Amino acid sequence: MAASQTDVSAISDALRQAAAQADNLSISQLLMDTARVQKMTATHQKLHIDYSRQLLTLDTLHNLHRLADATDLRAHINAMFAGEKINSTENRAVLHVALRAPKSASIYVDGVDVVPNVHKVLTDINAFTDKVRSGEWLGATGAPLTDVVAIGIGGSYLGPEFVFEALRMHPPAVKAAKGRRLRFLANVDPVDVARARDGLDPATTLIVVISKTFTTAETMLNARTMRAWIVDALGPDAVSKHMIAVSTNLPAVQDFGIDPANVFGFWDWVGGRYSVSSAVGVVPLSLQYGHDIVSEFLAGAHDMDQHFRSAPFDSNMPVLMGLVGVWNSTFLGHATRALLPYQQALLKLAPHIQQVDMESNGKSVRLDGSALSVPAGPINFGEPGTNGQHSFYQLIHQGRVVPCDFVGVIKSQVPISLDGEPVSNHDELMSNFFAQPDALAFGKSAEQCRAEGVPEELVPHKTFPGNRPSSSMLIEELTPFTAGQLLALFEHRTAVEGFIWGINSFDQWGVELGKVLAKGVRKQLQMSRKGASVSGFNPSTSALLKKYLAGSVSS
């Protein structure tokens, strides 16, 4: 891709100069400019975003768009959709968009159209999950399998859990899930095993082992643990009825003892954290909600893919959110950003986006291996409102500056209105959604405090500096379709930022070292349980290990 380095440097210089003067800008004054506010909004179907509370002039926005052009953002997006191997350190295409493409589409990797295979797997999943849901597929005792434990971690867990929670109270999903339970088992902590199977009966439980590699230590130990639970209760032959898998590693699944007929595949061009639209999400979600609902979710994600691919950048939601992210992170130097959905059904959005964004853009080198000279991906965190208000909002109002992404829903999935209350419960929630961005932007001056009669010694404590940036997104209603749009929107925001920074957002070498060191510790614990002394570690780790071994039992 032939980005002009001269242009990029010149535009970056202009943006750096604007950032150096950003302290002179006042969000409250910028917000009085109606034309600017109108310009800094975008609507796509049932999604609307307002980023006018960013510390950003129209000139700077223009320069961010120039930066997008100079870094060949359009070409990068096209390369991703075209199946080019843009994950260069793993020599892989990045095609989660193919997972939700319609049957009529064609997307090629190494000269092979992948769309027919995607739909073949979807058809197989539909057939299998229909059988389980209808009671045609029975467990070893002849009982229907009403409960599902999905074992997986990272991308093989967080996305499916986000969608599961987003739809849990959506009335059609509630109806479709009647009589069924879906649990997730991610952590290798035995407490998580106990929590996942608490109250479940092996005779009515289906275990779905989800792992792209089928080598992830946590998932494999949890899978062996749950296999033992099934075998102890129902005998070894029960495994074929009670355990299925989702993986790209068929031989390893077979070695584990799962019937190859009950394995749903995907492909190396699906990154773990981008895999919720593959069998990784589709199998557990279809078991719970049925494939009609899951199809709507995929259609929503596809719709956002199309918007991302074809909308002009000045109305392209993922691009606009990405440009804001680059401005805040690289130019204004904000190390964090918060994702604050005012919607309990989105309680797992922030944990999922944490992985999508931080595993993707938590990088310090460019694609060519040279060191990045500017900070890239920020620390992402978040919590649903209003819970977060009673947790960490103190800091975001009066402590550090944290750019915030507020997400609100117009129509509640489960409206409640009580006689005698001034507003409905949802309006109460949304009062906070509208108030918080203004509290961050406008703050409260010492003069306002004094005018309210605040004692002088308390004035500094009760003053809010304001001028804190945020964006607000409104979604008409949270449905499978809009949940899919939302997922793809945040996936593509991350890609936009990574493309502009010139990093590889699709590898994750940073997770490897800790896994390797854990192997050495595991070996030491195994030997020490048989009496060997601790050796080969630094003094701090040795002392901690000895304390652990002295205080714990081996089981």
Ligand SMILES: O=P(O)(O)OC[C@H]1O[C@](O)(CO)[C@@H](O)[C@@H]1O
């Ligand atoms: O699906 P797998 O192969 O078990 O991997 C699980 C997770 O582990 C990672 O490789 C590293 O944490 C993630 O990228 C991935 O989502």
